[in-house]
Amino acid sequence: MIRLSQVRGQRVMARDGAQIVGSVRRLLVDVVTDSVVALQLEGTSDGRTIVEWSDLAAIGPDALIVESEDVRRGPLSVIEQDFVGGKLDLPNKLVLTDAGDAVGRLTDLAFDEASGHVTEIEVPGHVLPLSGLVALGPYALIVASPD
Amino acid sequence: MSRLCRAHEVMSLTIVTLDTATAVGEVRDVLFDPSRSRVIGFTVRGRGLLSSPLIGLLPVESVGAIGHDAVMITSATGVVSQREGMDAAVAQQVDVIGREVVSDTGARLGEIVDVILEVDRGESEVVGYEIEAEAGRFIVPLGQSLPLSGDALMVPADAEHYTANGLHGFRDALERARGRGGTQRGEQVLA
Numbered sequence: 001m002i003r004l005s006q007v008r009g010q011r012v013m014a015r016d017g018a019q020i021v022g023s024v025r026r027l028l029v030d031v032v033t034d035s036v037v038a039l040q041l042e043g044t045s046d047g048r049t050i051v052e053w054s055d056l057a058a059i060g061p062d063a064l065i066v067e068s069e070d071v072r073r074g075p076l077s078v079i080e081q082d083f084v085g086g087k088l089d090l091p092n093k094l095v096l097t098d099a100g101d102a103v104g105r106l107t108d109l110a111f112d113e114a115s116g117h118v119t120e121i122e123v124p125g126h127v128l129p130l131s132g133l134v135a136l137g138p139y140a141l142i143v144a145s146p147d
Numbered sequence: 148m149s150r151l152c153r154a155h156e157v158m159s160l161t162i163v164t165l166d167t168a169t170a171v172g173e174v175r176d177v178l179f180d181p182s183r184s185r186v187i188g189f190t191v192r193g194r195g196l197l198s199s200p201l202i203g204l205l206p207v208e209s210v211g212a213i214g215h216d217a218v219m220i221t222s223a224t225g226v227v228s229q230r231e232g233m234d235a236a237v238a239q240q241v242d243v244i245g246r247e248v249v250s251d252t253g254a255r256l257g258e259i260v261d262v263i264l265e266v267d268r269g270e271s272e273v274v275g276y277e278i279e280a281e282a283g284r285f286i287v288p289l290g291q292s293l294p295l296s297g298d299a300l301m302v303p304a305d306a307e308h309y310t311a312n313g314l315h316g317f318r319d320a321l322e323r324a325r326g327r328g329g330t331q332r333g334e335q336v337l338a
Contacts, residue, residue: 139169
């Protein structure tokens with residue numbers, strides 16, 4: 001298990017050339033699979049800032065490793081454009097249930113580092129087991145109401 | 148599970164889409180059909196002080212849930228312009244707040260200051276009126292539909308025996324009003 005707070009700011013390095021590709025600016029969560037599916041780099045020389053989570057070859061304590069910096073790409077969809085534009089940024093995002101009740105502002109989330117599957121959401125004073133993601137947008141992260 | 152709330156608590160709630168988690172506006176007013184005691188929709192204003200005072204109407208059929216903090220709708224297309232419908236319903240609305248309340252024996256009880264809603268996900272029903280009287284505020288439960296006009300709300304003379312003075316205890320008052328068969332003196336509920 002790994003946390004958003006552990007990944008943000010981490011170096012991303014290429015295994016083939018041993019160079020730093022960039023550092024992690026933000027993570028993209030897919031609400032269909034309830035998973036972290038991509039990260040956005042900062043410190044790159046061009047607009048190819050997205051690395052898919054499945055392209056990570058290793059997740060170490062001091063760096064995330066990709067095989068080559070060629071895995072970087074630009075946004076391919078409206079969601080990815082919103083992602084790189086910061087509209088889907090997770091820290092401090094309002095967490096709402098689909099019943100319209102506010103849970104709090106997101107401080108962190110935990111996910112499986114291999115699959116990216118999100119297991120917990122943290123808001124001030126609470127760690128919430130994830131009952132399912134409904135939507136992520138500019139206003140809120142909407143989660144399924146607990147049964 | 149349903150919950151009770153005041154209409155004023157719903158007004159100004161942010162309206163959020165369930166497909167893109169976008170805030171599309173705020174509830175300005177609650178529209179209801181007094182003859183059926185049903186909320187039929189909401190008028191929607193833009194968010195923020197400088198936003199448009201009316202950007203559309205939200206029929207209750209498009210509402211997924213009314214929560215403590217937001218009204219959830221399926222998508223932004225749920226908010227329609229007046230030309231697309233509901234304008235007749237808006238025209239028929241009677242401004243309830245401030246309406247005089249008179250008993251069917253001719254006694255003035257006070258003025259309506261709020262409307263009590265029973266909310267269950269996206270559905271909401273008008274179940275009571277909060278009334279400001281000289282002696283203070285109380286809530287009259289709607290055991291049945293009550294006559295409401297541009298002049299007044301008329302309540303049965305024995306309604307006072309089913310009142311509550313706050314939402315706490317109002318559920319019991321409502322159940323008593325719904326189940327009443329006749330006058331039951333001494334059953335006043337004061338929470």
